[in-house]
Amino acid sequence: MEMVRVVFLTVFMFFVLVTVHEWGHYYFAKRAGILVREFAIGFGPKLFSYKRGETQFTLRLLPFGGYARMAGEDPEMIEIGPGQTIAVRLGQDNKIKNIYLDSLDTRRNVIRGEAEFTDLENELKIRLNVDGEITTYDVNPQAMMIRGSQQTQIAPKDRQFGSKTVGQRAIAILAGPVMNFILAFVLFALHLQMAGIPVENPSYVKIGEVSEGMPAQEAGLKKGDIVVAVDGQTIGGDYKKMITLTSAAKGKEMNWTLKRGEETLSVTMIPRSMEGETGGKVGITPELPTRKAGVGETITKSSKAMVDTTDLIFVGFKQLINKFNMNDISGPVGTFQLTGQIAQQGIQYLTYWAAILSLYLGIFNLLPIPALDGSRLVFLGIEALRGKPVDPAREGMVHFVGFALLFLVMIAVTYNDILRLISG
Structure with a gap:
């Protein structure tokens, strides 16, 4: 049952991220009077479809993204010849x-x-x-x-994408990434409300997670237990003191005093070494006391999370350009796998991860790569400077080649993800 829940949360998260992005395109295209023929989540064969108003809403097999297909973007109408x-x-x-x-x-x-x-x-x-x-x-x-x-x-001329002003078309294209930025901010704020803000000068250390197969689990420690003392030394809110005492006692029996509800417990554990770690470990993650974030704090800290995460994303782009390695890239399979692992930790962690992915999706789509929103905005910028549009056939060819190359890269990284998954 847990696996079903994790799979559902993972799929639902990607569905929300893509839907919000495409809804931005769809809504502002409709506002501009553009005929939106199809609102699709995914690519490839149809799994589910229904029509509402002028638009066909479709769920497709391959969960690589989605699109809002607007009239006039592609040669779509069947011509009626004279004498037919x-x-x-x-x-x-x-x-x-x-x-x-x-x-x-x-x-x-x-x-x-x-x-x-x-x-x-x-x-x-x-x-x-x-x-x-x-x-x-x-x-x-x-x-x-x-x-x-x-x-x-x-699609009469005034309902086609190309008939609208540069500003209207730019807004319809820009709206997708902007909706991802808005969603990221909301998710960061939601995570902050769930996680709270660490209390300054806490008076106790609470156990957050207990690792399987480690001394803490074997001794019966549980999430939510409060650490009162270790080997007779009161811990209070000093979790660093708890870690130092545990690290120094590797291989030696320790006596821990805990509080569980109204009950006081005394247990013994022998810290042991872990691969890649120094000192003794018992397998617990401390959970510091938190308080509820206020409205002002939620706005400022969510904004800071947006800025800090954006910096990290661009650092990642820079490292990828300077030292390209296929093993540093994850496709849908790798991302789904990681998301599933995060979903197992709880909705709080999944919410934070979804915020990061939504922000990444918005930034990535604004890159001037053919077939992405950023490239389409570049062509609109050129049109605004020239006073006339770029030849639609040439622009279409650029986007087609870009999409083909992106699809090939997607296949390559997906293949690499599958190999890594098989090899463990």
């Missing part, structure tokens, strides 16, 4: 609401004819030749183009 036979269905406003491209004989309550003129972006009109009679029909801005079971909503 199609069928249309009118709505109550006498505007075309459905355009059928195949299986025309099976369509009911439609007008069938040869398309002489089609404009689904600007004028929103279709001119049909129906048995020699030519009629021009207005097209509903939300009309559906249907081929087989596939339905695609048309």
Whole structure:
């Protein structure tokens, strides 16, 4: 049952991080009037899908990220050529609401004819030749183009990503990373509320964790026990004194006085050495007394955690560039494994780890790497300086190549993660 809980928390954490990021893109794109065709979590084959309004919400197999697919970003519409036979269905406003491209004989309550003129972006009109009679029909801005079971909503020019101002497009792109920054701040604050702030000059030392197979566990010590004295010396709130006495007594029997609730206990333990550690160890982690953080403290300390963690992330980037090593990189498998280990320690630790990952996700996406949000912002910056957009075909090629390279790197690090997992 514990394993199921850990797996659920791990998957849920990644789901939240990606969803918040993509929701930022989705919300501000919708605010700008852009048609968002699909809101997807993951890549690859669909696992679950439903449509709400104009957007298809999809959960996909590969948990490598997600996307909010906006109209006009990719060549998506099926062109209707002059002379092509199609069928249309009118709505109550006498505007075309459905355009059928195949299986025309099976369509009911439609007008069938040869398309002489089609404009689904600007004028929103279709001119049909129906048995020699030519009629021009207005097209509903939300009309559906249907081929087989596939339905695609048309995207008038003013609903496409490229038709919006540089500022509107920049906000829609920037919103994803910004939402991750906001989430990171909230999670740091939530962790602070759960963990509390260490009390200055504490009056006691409480046992936090007890390691398996160590003298403390064998002697029956439990999380929450308060250490009163070690070998007759009162500890009070001086956990360093407890560690010093234990380290010096390696291989020697010690007498510990503990308080558990209202009960006072006396136990004996023999500290022993641990690999890579000096002195004696009994296998406990002290838990210092804490107090609840106030509102002001929560804001200032969460902000400081954001700044400090950002510094560490950039130090990591610098080290990776200066001395690249595949073993220093973890893909989805390695990150899932580490997250699972952290989830086993409790929701408090998982919350802090989720805050770090959310901050990292926001920063990484702002890097000027092709296919990432940062690269798209660079192209918008160039457009703002030039006064005209970069050739969409060239920009699309840059993003395609970047995505392909990122995907190859992802495969490589995932393979490396699996090898490390197998080798232990």
